[in-house]
Amino acid sequence: MRGMYTLFKKEIWRFWKVSFQTVAAPVMTALLYLLIFSHALATRLEVYPGVSYTAFLVPGLVMMSLLQNSFANSSSSLIQSKVMGNIVFLLLTPISYLEFFLAFLAASMARGITVGLSVFLVTMFWVHLPLIHPWYILGFALMGSAMMGALGIVAGICTEKFDQLAAFQNFIIMPLTFLAGVFYSIHSLPPLWHQVSRFNPFFYIIDGFRYGFFGQGDVSPALSLSIVAVSFVLISMATLQLLKSGYKLRG
Amino acid sequence: MTIPAIKIEQVHKSFGKLDALRGVDLQIEQGEFFALLGPNGAGKSTLINILAGLMRPGSGHLSVLGHDVVTDYRKTRRLLGVVPQELVFDPFFNVREMLRFQAGYFGCGPENDPWIDEVLEGLGLTDKAYSNMRSLSGGMKRRALIAQALAHKPPVLVLDEPTAGVDVEVRQMLWAFINRLNKAGTTIILTTHYMEEAQTLCSRVAMLKQGEIVALDSTRNLLNRLQTKQLRLKLQGALPASLLPLKRGESGDYVTLNLAATTEVEYILAELRAANVAVEDLQLIEADLEDVFLDIMGHQP
Numbered sequence: 001m002r003g004m005y006t007l008f009k010k011e012i013w014r015f016w017k018v019s020f021q022t023v024a025a026p027v028m029t030a031l032l033y034l035l036i037f038s039h040a041l042a043t044r045l046e047v048y049p050g051v052s053y054t055a056f057l058v059p060g061l062v063m064m065s066l067l068q069n070s071f072a073n074s075s076s077s078l079i080q081s082k083v084m085g086n087i088v089f090l091l092l093t094p095i096s097y098l099e100f101f102l103a104f105l106a107a108s109m110a111r112g113i114t115v116g117l118s119v120f121l122v123t124m125f126w127v128h129l130p131l132i133h134p135w136y137i138l139g140f141a142l143m144g145s146a147m148m149g150a151l152g153i154v155a156g157i158c159t160e161k162f163d164q165l166a167a168f169q170n171f172i173i174m175p176l177t178f179l180a181g182v183f184y185s186i187h188s189l190p191p192l193w194h195q196v197s198r199f200n201p202f203f204y205i206i207d208g209f210r211y212g213f214f215g216q217g218d219v220s221p222a223l224s225l226s227i228v229a230v231s232f233v234l235i236s237m238a239t240l241q242l243l244k245s246g247y248k249l250r251g
Numbered sequence: 252m253t254i255p256a257i258k259i260e261q262v263h264k265s266f267g268k269l270d271a272l273r274g275v276d277l278q279i280e281q282g283e284f285f286a287l288l289g290p291n292g293a294g295k296s297t298l299i300n301i302l303a304g305l306m307r308p309g310s311g312h313l314s315v316l317g318h319d320v321v322t323d324y325r326k327t328r329r330l331l332g333v334v335p336q337e338l339v340f341d342p343f344f345n346v347r348e349m350l351r352f353q354a355g356y357f358g359c360g361p362e363n364d365p366w367i368d369e370v371l372e373g374l375g376l377t378d379k380a381y382s383n384m385r386s387l388s389g390g391m392k393r394r395a396l397i398a399q400a401l402a403h404k405p406p407v408l409v410l411d412e413p414t415a416g417v418d419v420e421v422r423q424m425l426w427a428f429i430n431r432l433n434k435a436g437t438t439i440i441l442t443t444h445y446m447e448e449a450q451t452l453c454s455r456v457a458m459l460k461q462g463e464i465v466a467l468d469s470t471r472n473l474l475n476r477l478q479t480k481q482l483r484l485k486l487q488g489a490l491p492a493s494l495l496p497l498k499r500g501e502s503g504d505y506v507t508l509n510l511a512a513t514t515e516v517e518y519i520l521a522e523l524r525a526a527n528v529a530v531e532d533l534q535l536i537e538a539d540l541e542d543v544f545l546d547i548m549g550h551q552p
Contacts, residue, residue, distance in 0.1 A: 005355075010352045250307060
């Protein structure tokens with residue numbers, strides 16, 4: 001147990017030591033999005049009745065930052081220690097594959113939630129948000145960060161170089177989060193794209209998270225939470241299988 | 252009978268078509284200072300990696316102090332400290348943080364801190380304890396790696412070419428420290444390319460060639476195996492025909508003769524005197540582990 005806790009603590013330290021890059025920078029990015037999009041669109045759009053576009057945007061940005069940073073934590077830590085070679089010091093220890101998974105997962109969730117919460121707290125200066133269903137907010141934050149933390153572990157294991165990981169991030173994670181309804185309601189999309197969006201698990205995370213604030217969303221939050229939970233379980237099972245087999249870690 | 256520190260039975264490992272290990276059997280007793288020698292690609296690192304759990308054996312069994320490295324890996328990894336060949340490090344932390352984390356992975360907490368201080372002291376790293384790993388010189392990094400392997404106080408220490416690229420002074424200091432550990436009861440297993448290291452430090456040696464153990468004996472016995480000593484002579488004139496069968500080689504002004512026994516020197520000098528060839532210089536050369544190594548590996552020196 002102490003081995004797993006040490007690994008968790010080390011992973012937390014690792015991002016906290018460079019928190020200007022790992023926490024402050026994504027908060028800044030989210031604020032820029034808020035500034036630009038709300039300036040450009042706030043007077044023209046009202047997605048839900050009684051909810052300003054700026055208010056609508058905030059939960060989306062919070063969740064997007066949370067998802068991207070949860071993914072970045074486990075994936076960048078793993079790829080870095082693989083490229084540097086120091087992952088060997090972890091592989092020499094009695095830490096089991098399950099403990100390895102849980103430690104990386106928990107640290108990723110901590111980073112994602114730290115960044116998400118920071119974005120939320122900073123935007124409170126400009127936008128006042130209701131918190132109608134706080135348990136949904138918490139549930140989606142935990143589930144979303146867990147899913148992305150696990151996906152980050154998969155990416156960190158499967159990729160061998162920084163550019164491969166960057167490709168994974170830019171061509172899969174970024175489009176999926178951007179097209180998940182951060183900036184719009186999928187009801188505003190043409191029917192085809194509306195249907196396509198429903199196959200994007202990130203859409204359910206963002207929609208359900210937003211439901212927690214406003215009490216309204218595009219689909220039922222219970223359905224969204226179930227879909228996210230199932231996605232998390234499937235990704236975790238795949239990750240554990242990879243770790244158990246020693247794929248690309250143990251020859 | 253005490254349990255062996257390491258027991259390796261019929262271990263095979265192949266990578267695709269390449270058979271890296273072909274049925275290795277090896278037993279290392281507790282408290283030994285053991286050397287694993289062999290040319291590049293002989294399978295030394297593969298064997299160590301399998302022992303440490305970084306690779307899985309194709310077949311066969313390996314145990315550390317009686318515990319199987321596959322089925323009881325949690326136990327065996329606690330018993331082993333491994334110094335990897337490459338200079339790898341985590342750029343985020345300083346030496347002390349890194350050592351605390353490493354010990355923590357093995358379940359050691361703050362109660363282990365005095366030991367970490369002892370290791371830092373022993374390796375001359377005390378004043379670098381708060382330096383980032385990135386800022387250390389190559390020799391310092393090497394010492395930090397050894398400290399990292401020792402962080403959880405393992406009874407068996409495996410060093411994979413620990414002195415590659417380290418200057419003489421640091422090398423001496425490392426061996427003094429590792430010798431102390433060995434005297435205090437730690438079993439030491441090392442791979443090295445420096446034969447004189449194995450010769451002066453290790454009580455027993457295994458030589459690996461193309462995935463097989465081709466020699467396994469005490470250092471003394473291996474040295475005795477090459478009975479022949481050599482006589483290097485600088486002569487004024489040609490070697491008499493009667494001595495030609497003893498000739499081993501020639502380099503520069505010197506000619507080297509094989510001696511089956513030291514007493515042959517008398518005979519050689521008598522022959523030279525009889526042929527009126529004056530001796531300008533004379534050296535008696537003992538076989539060293541390198542000769543044994545080259546002999547076993549099938550090369551001519």
